[in-house]
Amino acid sequence: MPELPEVETARSLIADQALHRRIVDVDDSDSYVGRPHSPGELRSALTGRSLIAAHRRGKTIWLETSGTGDAAAPGGPEIGIHLGMSGRIVVTGPDGSVAEGGDPHRYEARPRKAEWSRFTLMFADGGSLVLFDPRRLGRVRLNPDIGALGPDAAQVTPAEFRRLITKGTIAVKARLLDQSKIAGVGNLLADEILWQARVSPLARVDSLSSVQVNRLYRALKSVLESAKAKGGAHTGDIIAARHPGGTCPRDGAPMEHGTVGGRSTWWCSREQALVAEQPRRGPKTRAG
Numbered sequence: 379m380p381e382l383p384e385v386e387t388a389r390s391l392i393a394d395q396a397l398h399r400r401i402v403d404v405d406d407s408d409s410y411v412g413r414p415h416s417p418g419e420l421r422s423a424l425t426g427r428s429l430i431a432a433h434r435r436g437k438t439i440w441l442e443t444s445g446t447g448d449a450a451a452p453g454g455p456e457i458g459i460h461l462g463m464s465g466r467i468v469v470t471g472p473d474g475s476v477a478e479g480g481d482p483h484r485y486e487a488r489p490r491k492a493e494w495s496r497f498t499l500m501f502a503d504g505g506s507l508v509l510f511d512p513r514r515l516g517r518v519r520l521n522p523d524i525g526a527l528g529p530d531a532a533q534v535t536p537a538e539f540r541r542l543i544t545k546g547t548i549a550v551k552a553r554l555l556d557q558s559k560i561a562g563v564g565n566l567l568a569d570e571i572l573w574q575a576r577v578s579p580l581a582r583v584d585s586l587s588s589v590q591v592n593r594l595y596r597a598l599k600s601v602l603e604s605a606k607a608k609g610g611a612h613t614g615d616i617i618a619a620r621h622p623g624g625t626c627p628r629d630g631a632p633m634e635h636g637t638v639g640g641r642s643t644w645w646c647s648r649e650q651a652l653v654a655e656q657p658r659r660g661p662k663t664r665a666g
């Protein structure tokens with residue numbers, strides 16, 4: 379599933395290869411991916427315009443569009459794109475060259491079906507931009523509400539992180555997945571961050587010590603850097619241990635499995651044991 383690093387590859391692909399190409403037609407016939415818009419609505423809103431900038435916050439991409447050619451025409455709507463669980467952006471150049479970004483190679487082995495192309499911008503130069511999405515959980519909509527998302531995980535400051543992570547009583551893993559608090563962390567990155575920080579996914583956020591919050595912040599940054607450098611969230615250190623019988627790559631302890639925040643979760647039974655994370659009410663930790 380595309381998390382922040384994969385979505386960033388899709389955004390940068392659009393920024394590098396899809397801007398300033400005039401849109402001459404739009405296939406928005408998939409009314410599920412295009413909800414709440416009706417088929418034809420995206421087409422009439424976008425035909426005649428060009429993409430002029432590609433932005434991202436967390437796992438949401440949004441694209442600015444130009445006016446329709448008349449110098450006096452105002453800029454067009456923004457296009458929001460979410461890659462869902464399996465989406466990729468496929469950009470075809472004027473020369474027929476194809477470049478892709480997004481969900482990493484999970485579907486490469488299977489023959490591609492035409493209906494997996496859920497949304498298409500056709501350019502005047504003969505090329506196109508396609509949202510390719512086998513599982514159909516991606517989404518395209520006009521003028522997305524970016525304000526509903528928390529700060530981007532790659533940009534969040536230590537002070538923002540502390541404030542957004544520690545409020546309430548929810549399990550820390552569920553909080554890391556909450557895109558309205560911090561945007562961009564999905565299931566694999568969350569487990570990797572918790573493992574790096576040696577924090578139980580089940581720990582209540584109000585039980586986290588100052589030291590643990592600092593470790594989580596440093597782990598967030600290093601896990602994002604590493605995933606970006608290595609090509610995605612699936613390159614983390616505990617990926618190979620996410621199975622029954624898997625052992626922690628740091629100390630060899632058995633990995634534990636459970637459902638936290640509604641998602642399949644793996645953690646080190648020794649270093650991430652919940653018992654070490656109980657709230658301590660003494661004056662020493664309250665100050666921190």
Ligand SMILES: [Zn+2]
Pocket residue numbers: 626627628629630631646647648649650
């Ligand atoms: Zn361990």
